[in-house]
Amino acid sequence: MPLAPAIETNELRKVFGDNAAVKSLTLQIQQGEVFGFLGPNGAGKTTSIKMLVGLIAPTSGTACLLGAPLGNRITRARIGFLPEHFRFQDWLTAREFLTLHGELFGMEHSRLAAYTDDLLERVGLSTFRDKPLVTFSKGMLQRIGLAQALLNHPALVFLDEPTSGLDPVGRILVRDIIRELREQGTCVFLNSHLLSEIEVTCDRVAFISHGEVIRLLDLAALDTGQVTVTLRVTGLSQETASGLSTWAEAIHLDGNHLTLTARNEETLPEINRYLVTHGVAVYEIAPKHVSLEELFIETVGKEGGL
Amino acid sequence: MSPIFILARMTFVQAIRRRIVLTGLLLGICFLVIFSIGFRMINTSTIGAVTPGGGEGIQHIIDTEKSSGLFLAGLYAVTFLGIAMAALLGADTLAGEINSGTIQVIVTKPIRRSDVVFGKWLGFAGLLGLYLLLLAGGTALSILVQSGYVAPHLVAGLALIYLESLLVMTVAMLFSSRFSALATGGVVFGLYGLAFIGGWIEQIGAVLNSQTAVQVGILTSLIIPSESLWRRAAYEMQSPLSGLLGISPFGATSVPSLLMVGYAVVYLLAVLALTVRVFQKRDL
Numbered sequence: 001m002p003l004a005p006a007i008e009t010n011e012l013r014k015v016f017g018d019n020a021a022v023k024s025l026t027l028q029i030q031q032g033e034v035f036g037f038l039g040p041n042g043a044g045k046t047t048s049i050k051m052l053v054g055l056i057a058p059t060s061g062t063a064c065l066l067g068a069p070l071g072n073r074i075t076r077a078r079i080g081f082l083p084e085h086f087r088f089q090d091w092l093t094a095r096e097f098l099t100l101h102g103e104l105f106g107m108e109h110s111r112l113a114a115y116t117d118d119l120l121e122r123v124g125l126s127t128f129r130d131k132p133l134v135t136f137s138k139g140m141l142q143r144i145g146l147a148q149a150l151l152n153h154p155a156l157v158f159l160d161e162p163t164s165g166l167d168p169v170g171r172i173l174v175r176d177i178i179r180e181l182r183e184q185g186t187c188v189f190l191n192s193h194l195l196s197e198i199e200v201t202c203d204r205v206a207f208i209s210h211g212e213v214i215r216l217l218d219l220a221a222l223d224t225g226q227v228t229v230t231l232r233v234t235g236l237s238q239e240t241a242s243g244l245s246t247w248a249e250a251i252h253l254d255g256n257h258l259t260l261t262a263r264n265e266e267t268l269p270e271i272n273r274y275l276v277t278h279g280v281a282v283y284e285i286a287p288k289h290v291s292l293e294e295l296f297i298e299t300v301g302k303e304g305g306l
Numbered sequence: 307m308s309p310i311f312i313l314a315r316m317t318f319v320q321a322i323r324r325r326i327v328l329t330g331l332l333l334g335i336c337f338l339v340i341f342s343i344g345f346r347m348i349n350t351s352t353i354g355a356v357t358p359g360g361g362e363g364i365q366h367i368i369d370t371e372k373s374s375g376l377f378l379a380g381l382y383a384v385t386f387l388g389i390a391m392a393a394l395l396g397a398d399t400l401a402g403e404i405n406s407g408t409i410q411v412i413v414t415k416p417i418r419r420s421d422v423v424f425g426k427w428l429g430f431a432g433l434l435g436l437y438l439l440l441l442a443g444g445t446a447l448s449i450l451v452q453s454g455y456v457a458p459h460l461v462a463g464l465a466l467i468y469l470e471s472l473l474v475m476t477v478a479m480l481f482s483s484r485f486s487a488l489a490t491g492g493v494v495f496g497l498y499g500l501a502f503i504g505g506w507i508e509q510i511g512a513v514l515n516s517q518t519a520v521q522v523g524i525l526t527s528l529i530i531p532s533e534s535l536w537r538r539a540a541y542e543m544q545s546p547l548s549g550l551l552g553i554s555p556f557g558a559t560s561v562p563s564l565l566m567v568g569y570a571v572v573y574l575l576a577v578l579a580l581t582v583r584v585f586q587k588r589d590l
Contacts, residue, residue, distance in 0.1 A: 053414045056589035077416040087407040089316070091323035103312045104415035148411060 004067025006031045006156045006187035012061035014047050021047040022211035034182050036202035037191045044211035045191045046084050049160050053081045080149035084160040086141050090134040094125055094144055105152040119147040138165035156187045199292040207299045215299045227265050231258040232284040240278045247271050309417040313425025321433050334441045341380050342448040349453055373455035374545035380445040385536055388438050388471040395430045396478025397490040420582045434471045459542040466539035470532050476577045483585040497530045505533035512560035531570040534562035
């Protein structure tokens with residue numbers, strides 16, 4: 001029997017007053033997938049996550065998590081969640097905090113004690129295990145929040161801006177943890193506006209704007225092989241430049257700068273050879289892959305969610 | 307362990323760690339010390355000393371009335387402290403956690419939202435019970451040690467005072483599930499004030515035989531029956547003589563019926579059920 005999708009939403013909608021925070025969200029995310037949820041501020045990302053984890057009730061539409069309709073209590077035992085504004089019970093120590101949340105997950109005490117220590121080690125907080133959270137920095141709180149979200153060995157984890165408070169070391173840690181989760185077959189729903197973050201961790205991304213998915217992108221397929229190149233040259237005529245159309249398209253010459261999109265990286269030596277044989281002096285060839293950031297701007301527009 | 311008990315324990319530990327209990331205890335101990343010294347000074351004063359020709363019986367009655375009066379005055383203060391504690395605990399709990407966002411990692415666990423309400427309620431009920439036991443028990447003990455006086459129906463009276471604080475705490479939780487902590491505090495103290503004034507109108511009305519005033523009092527008791535629980539408690543614990551003499555600041559003239567006590571219990575349960583309902587519907 002095929003696995004039920006990790007997340008399946010159908011025209012999910014949330015209206016606050018007369019403002020539709022999420023217009024109509026339709027998504028299907030498979031188990032084991034690492035899915036990036038991208039959008040400018042105010043696009044409805046957090047509202048969408050809050051609907052999915054059961055913090056707010058949708059105005060209309062339906063959704064299933066791991067095959068069960070939203071709000072199913074038993075399914076919640078298989079879901080982890082790191083909220084955006086990670087504020088926790090700061091009067092507890094790190095270990096007590098994880099024990100409390102493990103108990104709320106319904107985990108057995110005997111299993112919990114050993115696992116809590118492992119997790120604290122994993123997020124780099126084992127030396128702070130008996131320190132109260134009130135003494136923790138923002139980054140440390142983010143780490144303990146992440147540990148809390150992974151406590152129940154979830155099949156599906158929602159991470160809302162998991163790296164927002166973290167320094168580069170913390171970001172690498174989050175990236176590694178997401179990679180491990182993928183290897184374990186856990187579905188990760190990652191909400192972030194750090195595009196480089198998404199680019200290295202996610203299998204697929206959805207761009208959302210004004211509470212609607214405007215583009216779905218398979219990041220593996222994003223690498224089509226096409227490469228945009230900028231060359232610094234002298235002695236290039238428009239005519240010679242036009243001759244490059246054998247290997248490339250979108251050829252544009254601006255003074256000494258030539259930009260073009262080559263079919264693939266292997267054609268670059270041929271382009272160079274062609275230019276040299278036509279008497280062009282080539283000083284620099286800089287290939288540039290199309291980044292998620294460019295796609296984001298292209299899709300959402302420069303004004304973002306404003 | 308049931309999520310309700312996990313959350314009750316969490317609530318209890320939270321109050322202890324956040325020094326709410328410590329502050330309450332320090333104030334309570336201050337109160338007990340001042341009360342005990344005051345009682346000692348009044349008890350050993352010459353007022354009411356045996357006049358020649360007066361029998362020991364009269365002396366005994368005077369002593370009893372003195373102890374009874376002071377005991378009820380002390381309990382009146384204890385009740386107020388208990389209500390203030392109940393209102394503060396209840397007002398901050400849901401509103402505070404919703405506002406800070408700490409509630410988000412709780413309610414997304416495989417538990418019911420009602421577990422959160424019941425767990426917190428139970429935790430606070432335990433705290434208020436211990437607090438009142440210390441303060442009211444301390445007051446009763448201080449009087450017992452110094453004068454040998456024990457108020458009649460002490461347990462029933464203290465139970466009613468406890469019920470009153472639970473009622474105020476539950477009402478505070480209801481408003482806290484929908485409004486901010488500050489707004490909740492304002493509303494709850496406002497309601498308490500309404501009940502207080504209503505109680506006095508009823509008392510004075512009873513002395514002046516004004517049926518309308520008594521009905522106004524009963525009406526406010528129906529809106530919030532907190533004050534009537536205190537008056538029933540005072541009635542239970544007052545000395546038989548003060549009962550006959552009529553109005554006193556801390557006793558009861560127009561005595562709330564047992565029906566009103568039953569109403570208060572039903573009222574509390576209904577408010578608790580409504581809190582669960584409001585909290586279940588709330589977007590967090």
